[in-house]
Every structure is written in C-alpha cells, then in structure tokens.
Amino acid sequence: MSPSVLPAFGLKEESMRIEPFGSGLINHTWKIIAPDGNYILQRVNQEVFHKPSHIAHNIRLIADYLQEYYPEYKFIAPLLSSKGEDLVHMNGEGYFRLFPFVGGSHSKDVVKTPDQAYEAAKQFGRFTKLLAGMDTAKLKITIPSFHDLSLRYDQFLSAIEKGNSLRIHETEEQIKTLIGFSDIVREYEHIKSNPEFKLRVAHHDTKISNVLFDAEDRGLCVIDLDTVMPGYFISDVGDMMRTYLSPVSEEERDFEKIEVQDDFYKAIAQGYFNEMRDELTQTERSYFFYAGKFMIYMQALRFLTDHINDDVYYGAKYPGHNLIRAKNQIVLLERLMEKESVLATYQP
Template identity: 45%
Template structure:
C-alpha cells in the first residue's frame, strides 16, 4: 500500500509534496519513521513523528539535541551528528494535528543492523557510542532535561516491582514465584547502585541511554562505524547506562523473546570486541571508580530490564506489547538467565577488562 504524508508537513520543510517517494523504515517500536526520497533531485531525508505517550515533553528532546548539536559544531565541527533540520519558520519540530514531526538528514552509504553477526560490528558500534560520550565530556549535563523521567533509575524500577507484587493476583504470583524470588536475590545490585550515587567519582554524563546495535550507523560495505542515531533519550545519566545496555543487547545471540533458556549464553568474543571499542574512546575519560564498574554496568541494566518485564507481567501486561499472556514473564526469565550467565563468566570477563585497561595505560 502506498504511503502518504500530509502535504502541509512536507511543505513546512520546503518539500513540495510532489514527486516524493515515501517508505516506512526502522525497527523501532516507539516513533513512526519514514524515508523520503525527492525524485526530482535524489535527495533523501528521514521524517519521524514523536510518540508523545512515551515522550510527554517533545520540546525537551528538541532542546537537548539542539544544545548538544551547537556544542559539537563549535568544538568538533567535523563530527557527524545528524540533528533534525529546522522548518521554514525556523522551528525544530512541526506540530500538525496534535503530532510532533521532525525531518533529519539521511546518511548515505550506511546501514542500521537489527542484529550483530560479527565481533567487529560490536567493536564499531561500541566505539561510536564511546566517541559521542568522549566528545561530550566537557559538556555540562545539567543543561539537558530528562526526556523520560526515571528511565534508568533502578531504585524506581524496584519500587514499581514491589508495588506490582503487592497488587498482583494470586495466579500471577504463583506463575512467577521463582522469578519473584530471583528478583529479591539480586537486590544486592540495587544496594550497590544506591551506594554509588553519592560517590563524587561517579559523575553524571551526557548519555545516549539506548545503545542497541540499530542505533549505530555503520558503513554498508566495510561495517566501520559512522555515527549514532535515535537521540530522543540523550540526557543526563551514568556511563553504566550506555555500556550496560550494550552488554544486554550485544552479548547474547538471541533477544529477550527467546524462550529456550539454554540458548541464552555470553559470546565472549563479542564482549571483548565491545570493551575494546568502547575503551578506545573512553579509556582515558572514565574515572577510577567508573573503571571498577565496567562489568557492574551489565548487571545493572540486565537486572533492571528483568525487573521491568516481571513488573509488567504482574501488572497484567500494560506497558510492553505481547503476543501471548505470559510473554513478559518469559522475557523476565530470559533476562535473569542472561544476568546469571554474566555472573557465571565474571572472572573471565573481568580479566578481559583489566587487560584492556592495562593496554590503555601503556
């Protein structure tokens, strides 16, 4: 079926609406994303509308990206940062019939992968996310607004889990009894997180917060990293958010939807490549405390995601889309297994981290 976009939206960005090919793209589940091709000159753009059910303050997203873009343009003008274009009226977004739209440049010659198939891809993606953090090291993160309040706040997620548990049906609790027990066993991760928050050597930084492989653009031929995209969650946070999310999504061959838990294992070669790529950019930037928390970042994010899936199951699946009633419970089982695998391989993984840090000091 041919896609159409209201011509008023296109005209707001100086596009006539004539001879424009429109194609829906992207694997994201939040915003609607379209590739626009101007058939008269071959120019391509990415058009997107923001899901205001998730991002309740689109202006904060626009302000954050603009502030970071200005900083990068001033200090690192050669860095490719695909910020949204302004409208003919010099607006960062276009509001049409209650929806916020934005137009972004299309980065030619690149590919966004949905899954990793080689350690090199893990290296290149991690390097790109690390590079953005390194370039923004001197940027005052207090200038940015949270675009999703409490997004990676583990204490909040644990409280939400306990609240859901207190209200859940007996049937739901019976089905999830082992996962509920596991959630409390790993509460030590929350305790460590709370202790860290008061540590001055564990600073707030500008973090991407959604570092899955599809948010790093790679060269379509060489698979070398080009830049990062999907900047909606660019906001203040801790480095463990970005590195932890990479561990959660890069280290296992299978996603959180895999029900065969025997398949949930750690790909050590991918871990080594990811750490090498990230530390090639951030190795000299991280504080001593942060360097000690590299492996903890994976525990932190994986545990938090397991809690979120378990919470949603106990809440009768009100947040994450499901195709069968126990899918969020299966996802929680999957993530708890991934966490257990990370801990089971901890000694080997920590040795790889230590060796990489030593090389950075030489």
C-alpha cells in the same frame, strides 16, 4: 501521515516518494525520496515522550556544541522547517522532524560479529567523550527516572504486594530469584552517592540499530538521540552488554540458546575504552562488568513487574509474553554472573 507536514519543511509531496523506514518500535519513521536528495521524517511518539520539545532542545544543544568544538564529527542534526523550527507540530497528528538521509550508510538490527560490537561501542564511547565538556545540567530529562534501578526495584516490590495475585503465585520462583539479586540495587545506590561516578551525556539506548555504519562496516556515528540525558556510563555500557552479548534476543523462548559470548564482551570493552579510557575514573573502570548486571537485572525486573501488573506497560503479543521475557533476562543475568571471575578482570 498527512501530506500537510511536508510543506512545513519546504517539500512538495507530488514530486517525491514516501515509504516506511527502519525497524524502530517507538517513533513512526518514513524515508522521503526526492529529486534533490533523500530525507528521514519522524513523528515523535508522545505516549513515550510526553514533552517532545525537550528532545528538540537537547538535540539542538548537542548539535551546537559539536559544531563549535568538534565540527569534523558526523552529527545528524534535524533540518529546520520553513519557520526555523527543529520540530513541527501538526494539529491532530503530533510532532514531526526531518533529518538528512546519510547516503552510503546502513544500520543493523542484530549484532552478528565482535567487530560490529567493537565499532558500535567505539561510537557510543566517542559520543560521550566528545560531549565531556558540556554542562549536563542544561539537558532536559526526556523520560524521567528511565534508568533508575532503585525506582524499578520499588515498582517491582509494589507489584508483588498489589498486583495480580494469580500471577504472583505463578511466578514465585522468579520473584525469589530477583529478590536474591537485590545486591545489584544496593550497588547502584552506592554509585549514586559516590563522587567517583560522574553524570555524563549518555545515550541511554545503545542497541546496534542506533549506530550508522559505512560500506566497509565501520561505525560512522550514533543516531536516535531521543533518550540522551545526563546519566552514568553504566547505562550505555550495560545496554550494549544486554543486547550484544547473547546470540538471541529478549524474545527467545528457548533459554538453552542464551549464552554470553566472551569475544563480544571483550569487543565492547575494547571499543568503549578506546574512546573513554581517559574519561573514566579508576573506580568507574572497576565497575565495567557491573554495568551488564545492572542493565540486565533492571530489564528482568521491568518485564516481571509488567507481567504481574497485567501487561499494562509493554503490552503482550501472546499470553505470558512478559513472563517469557523476564525469564529470558534472568537466564542471561545468570549466564553473565557465571563468567564474572573471568570477564570482570578484563581491561583492554
């Protein structure tokens, strides 16, 4: 990071300490410790977000809406530069934004208790509920087709046809399994054409680290709004299920450790319905369990597609990394579907 960024926000580097912050893998983040208070500085990853100005537009739109209608809501809006900009561009270095650091708050990398899952789900539900009156057409698309399952399935089929022939042969079992679950895609296509499913302001990245907690482990607000776009509720709920339900992550190689914890599922449902019960249509509520299948299946497709395509998207930290991830997600999907008769009827 160049010190030349800081004066654009009225900060002098010689009077502060700068240190890396957080565990995010997309944007570069630093904590700025200054005499007058602390800040969070981020450089937007343009390899992922090709138009950072779209992100700035969305966050400012949301900030203005919440300030007008729900000023009591804790929304962490970016601080303006000396020139009144949300986003500062530095030649050769990229785009930067500065946020106030929320004192007394903390984030988590892993969901460890049902209470934490409940608090996170409640915060993501509240975020969408408060923005229910916003015109989603005004939001920019920051990652085109991000959660378009139909597209991801088509990419998977294309990889089977054109990808690495050796890897295709070695993954015949996984390919057959995922094709066998293609009814999940047909359900998604039904959702897109069903007026009972509403496009709402969705976060699209509801892992636990995107929630701030207070000292008592109560949720304060959601953060990291780069992927906020119009979307269906299944994106946010599904991502919570994918990342909260199992005690191990998508990186786990011992598949015996993968399980679906019923109390975490119920906590997600309780937290989300606590805020969104009256916003969701009856048809949407009936698809709550499907949200988990939707997101886990899509991630399994994406990991196996990348493996077959020689790891061009996610990369690989070791040989077969994306294949392990794909197998992991297939097992998680199977574990979830085994409990469909029990969990799908749960409505808090």
